[in-house]
Amino acid sequence: MTAGSPERLNIRQVAQIAGVSHMTVSRVLRGQPTVKESTRQRVLEVVNELNFQPNSAARALASRRTRRIGVMIENGSAYGPLSTLRSVEEAARAADFSVTSIALLGSETMTPEDAIAHLTAQGVEALCAIAPRSSSVSALRRIRIDVPVLVVKADPDPTFLTVSVDQHAGAELVVDHLAALGHRDVLHVAGPLDWLDARARERAFHVRAKEWRMRQRPIVVGDWTADFGYDYARRLEALPPYTAIFAGNDDMALGLVHGLYERGIRVPEDISIVGFDDVPGAPHFLPPLTTVRQDFDALGGAVVDALSAAAEGQEIPQRTRLSVELKVRASTAAPREA
Amino acid sequence: MTAGSPERLNIRQVAQIAGVSHMTVSRVLRGQPTVKESTRQRVLEVVNELNFQPNSAARALASRRTRRIGVMIENGSAYGPLSTLRSVEEAARAADFSVTSIALLGSETMTPEDAIAHLTAQGVEALCAIAPRSSSVSALRRIRIDVPVLVVKADPDPTFLTVSVDQHAGAELVVDHLAALGHRDVLHVAGPLDWLDARARERAFHVRAKEWRMRQRPIVVGDWTADFGYDYARRLEALPPYTAIFAGNDDMALGLVHGLYERGIRVPEDISIVGFDDVPGAPHFLPPLTTVRQDFDALGGAVVDALSAAAEGQEIPQRTRLSVELKVRASTAAPREA
DNA sequence: TCGAACCATGTTCCCGGTAACGTCGATCTC
DNA sequence: GAGATCGACGTTACCGGGAACATGGTTCGA
Incomplete structure (x- = not known):
């Protein structure tokens, strides 16, 4: 169990026992077709019998493929x-x-x-x-x-x-959904913008919101964490002017809901919230979270x-x-x- | 870029350029001490210059260590x-x-x-x-x-x-906490019992609850998911007799809270809930979840x-x-x- | 009937490192 | 000052597979 090297076998030993050359074993192991069926059977029997596993390092070295x-x-x-x-x-x-x-x-x-x-x-x-x-x-x-x-x-x-x-499509779905509900002033709480995904969602949000002639509003840049959403929402002074928040992911959405709750702002009565990811818990947040599933x-x-x-x-x-x-x-x- | 083999160099070529034998390069690369400092420097220069990386397959094959x-x-x-x-x-x-x-x-x-x-x-x-x-x-x-x-x-x-x-300690902390609050009738919603962790938590819960002379009550076996917790709670007919639930993980706890909420049962006013894991969202669940952090x-x-x-x-x-x-x-x- | 083509298999060498041992000059010891 | 020891390398033989080519027996076509 410790370092006892149980004499790992190699392909030539298998070959010898099967009464063939090592190349035949190699061919069988790789499923090459140029082996007679009876030979293949015999080799496979020996391989299974001995529980032989080819050495992946040797294989990688010789074939120049690591897979x-x-x-x-x-x-x-x-x-x-x-x-x-x-x-x-x-x-x-x-x-x-x-x-x-x-x-x-x-x-x-x-x-x-x-x-x-x-x-x-x-x-x-x-x-x-x-x-x-x-x-x-x-x-x-x-x-x-x-x-x-x-x-x-x-x-x-x-x-x-x-x-x-398709992050763009995701963000567009969100904006369209909010727009259809009647929202015309939506805050986007983005992930850190050096994240490509955050950037993509932000851009698509921006474009689509403009198409709906929504109010142009600076986004908030978060850090993906629920803590950020919570802190941000807690710092709100009163019921904010926007009627919905599109969070860059579900975690921030969760934190936002929590923070808003503590400020006495109800979701969705006072503000609608949308997330992104559809984490496993999202259907069971209070309230269950509207979000984008990928x-x-x-x-x-x-x-x-x-x-x-x-x-x-x-x-x-x-x-x-x-x-x-x-x-x-x-x-x-x-x-x-x- | 595709399959163009850019003639990956090997240790001997490096050695030749550095004017030493390949073994010296090998020694330098492995940090062996028996190399003169000046030689080491020269070899390292060449290695860096050429951006040489030893072939891990060859290394594994020769050393019989894959790391x-x-x-x-x-x-x-x-x-x-x-x-x-x-x-x-x-x-x-x-x-x-x-x-x-x-x-x-x-x-x-x-x-x-x-x-x-x-x-x-x-x-x-x-x-x-x-x-x-x-x-x-x-x-x-x-x-x-x-x-x-x-x-x-x-x-x-x-x-x-x-x-x-220490799953036992975790479960004991939970029971002790609930007991200290005054609970004497706690339901355990366990994970599937063929999970060792679920089993360990369940056992420890059982033992500790008995020590506190809590009401002995059959456990519920779940599947780790929030959906399970939700479905279970929704099926409750009225305010159940137990005053707290210890869920096998945070997800089930989340679902339980959701289901209870829909039945008009408030957490923690009517029932206390404890989870296990301290998932990142747990501090921002509504209500924030008491749980065990590992x-x-x-x-x-x-x-x-x-x-x-x-x-x-x-x-x-x-x-x-x-x-x-x-x-x-x-x-x-x-x-x-x- | 004989060479070509083919099938199934074997031989040989190589992949790129490391282990083990050899070498050679310098220093040490008595 | 001769042998022992040691430090700093070099030489050689593998590790366990696969690629390329060789081999020998069959079948096939002309």
Whole structure:
């Protein structure tokens, strides 16, 4: 159990026992078709019998393929990015890749450069950045990286492969929903604007709000946390002039509701609130939160498709853009009569 | 960028340019002391100049060390397990290990056996199971695994290395807190009992409640989700006899509050609610949730310490048990006068 | 009937590092 | 001052697979 090296077998020993050459075993293990069926059976029997697992390091060395992809995740605690990561991991496994991930936020000492170095040192065949800040994207642009790079971001980027959740569409759904309810003065509490996702949501909000001829109002820039939303709402002096708040994510929305509640401002009677992400608890917040749901499951597949194609030098599937859905719940209602 | 192999250099080419043998480069790269300082400098210059990164597969093959650990995480969406995973990843990186993780839940087709096979196929030097179900632990016990195995669970286990958050202490803190407030009839809404953590919390609750001479009451077994809590609370016919609920995690607590609210039952006036985990939103639930906080950050370090020691055949640090803390918030109060 | 094409398999070398041991000059010891 | 020791390297032989090519028996077409 400790360091007892139980004489891990290798492919040649398996071959000898099966009475073939090691190349035949190798071919069987890789599912190559040029092996007679009876031989394949015999080899597989021995392999199963001995519980043989080929040495992945040797395989990587000889084939020059690690079948490993590296994922940088900016905020390893947030629901959205994490769901994306899980989804990528699962899709990768299905495509017979493995994933090494590294979270930037939380470990303050970790720079994008460090992260990239850590991943390339593992010999990843491709790199993927989830929910990046623009500074991380700059790092990706600046550093010479010898493998394909994919960024999960709202807008296509000529430098990278991209797969995106359609943040614009999400923000538009929110604005349209509020507008349909009759709101014409909406505050946007954005995430930090160096987050690409925050920026995309903010831009789309802005554009759409203008199209609806909503009141132009400076946005508030938060930090994604519920604490921020809470503090912000608590500092309000009275019932604010706007009739709705579009929060950049569900956490801030939760904090906002809490803070407003403490100020005696009711949601949705006095102010409507919308979030973004549809975290698992959102349907059970008080009130249940109207929010935007993203299709994380599809994301992973798209990422892995693009990356594995790129890693194998194949034609790269066109940039993918995944849809979003508005979940209307009790936190939004028509504004009180002015 | 695609498959253009930019002639990755190897250690011998570096050596030639630096005017030394490849072994000297190897020694420098591994920080061995038997290299003259001036030589080391020269080699490092060349290495930096060329941006050389040694091939990890070759290194692993020759040294028979992958410096990789595998992590099985049962529920890759829940806050607690995920935080643990992040913490392990960070500690691993600090110890110059990399992590491959695999989530069991969510991908229904993934059995513990598959997960173990996937990880051992990568040549991991050690295995770690986070927040496992007992069935996964059985699988770990059943399968012959040639590397050290560590399980993050409440109780020590002779079969494995263990690191644990002290679930018992957490549950006891909860019961003591409720008892101090005057509660003598508490319902426990547990997680699925094949989860070791759920089981540990339930046992400790039971024992402690008995010590306080609380009313013995069958527990309710949930599924960790807010939906479950909501559905359960909504089905209540009237104000139930118990005066407090201890939920197995914060999500279920959130759903319970929501469901109770819809039944017109107020928290904490009519019923006190306690959760477990202290998810980031918990301070901003309405009402803010009394819950148990676990020290995930310390967990990762303990896991990696134990695993790396074991992987290197060293003396294994004694089983670690990490503390918990009760966060008292507004969801708990004294019971109404009976 | 004979060479070509093909199928199934074997041989050989190489991938890029590390371990183990060899070498050689300088210093130390008695 | 000769042998021992040591420091700073170099040489060689692997690690366990896969790529490329070689081999030998069949089948096929002319």
